[in-house]
Amino acid sequence: MDRQLEPPLLIRTVGHAHRISTLDTYNHLSSFIMHLPPSTSRTQIERVTDALGVECGVVDVTEEERREKERARRREEKRKLKRLQREAEAAEAEAAEASEKEGAQVEEEEERKDVLDEEDEMEGGVGDGDVTMDDRGDVEYGDVVDEDEDEPDNDDQGLGQDDSDE
Template sequence: MDKPLNSPLLIEPIGRPTKLSPAATFSHLQNFLVALPPSPSRTQLERLADALGVETGAIAPSEGERREAERIAARNAARAERRAKREAERIAAEAEEAAKLEQQLEEDDEEEEEDGEAFEGDETMGDIEYGDVPDDEDEPDNREGKDAEDDE
């Protein structure tokens, strides 16, 4: 366990290793970024390429700041678009729900009209007004009132 294991891959150098300069790294990154789809990793690599470009003098510092401002504006525009889309979907869902409720109410009204033809005066049936309830002797309030009258 103390001895390191041999690698299953045999890697042999074919030449002397060379160190990439910042200018070469910048050009490689620029060529590589063309093939990448838009993603957070691409944005990070663009920022790295901009920093290397400013460092090597390939791009002006104001150009790097302008590119960053464009990325922020694009991100904010995408957020606003997503918010507007969600809001439109929410409004459409609410309108659909309201339409379903209205349709259900209309169906209920039609059913009441069909059922109501058999009974005349159905509109007032079930309406209870103050004083319509007959006196119930089992209710404590009613007993108190009658007991009070009997006592007099």
């Protein structure tokens, strides 16, 4: 170590400890509450301060009850405001979802119209009743085309049954 550490702080009492009165405690807490932001802690300190004020006679019992009712009213207003905000957010989400579905339906309708327009153009260029591969459209997985008459059906696989009418 290059330098010497400072000695620890030595705390000495300046005067004798004395007990603080209820009125002094009420006064200190009343002035302290003014600097606190609205929170649960502030509400609890307000309640303690009101109880001390009633005990020392500075605050009337009816005033304490009125303050408690005011706190309950503010708390209920906050709950109501939060509930209204949640409902508004839910309504906005529903509106966005509905407009998204409507947009998807419009796109599907436009695609169908485009496909129909292309088919109409194709029919105009092809002769009477001539079908080309382009006219059949897209074949998707699972689509079954039963145009092949020369292949045997799966139902008649030599089970010994006779198809003749008796």
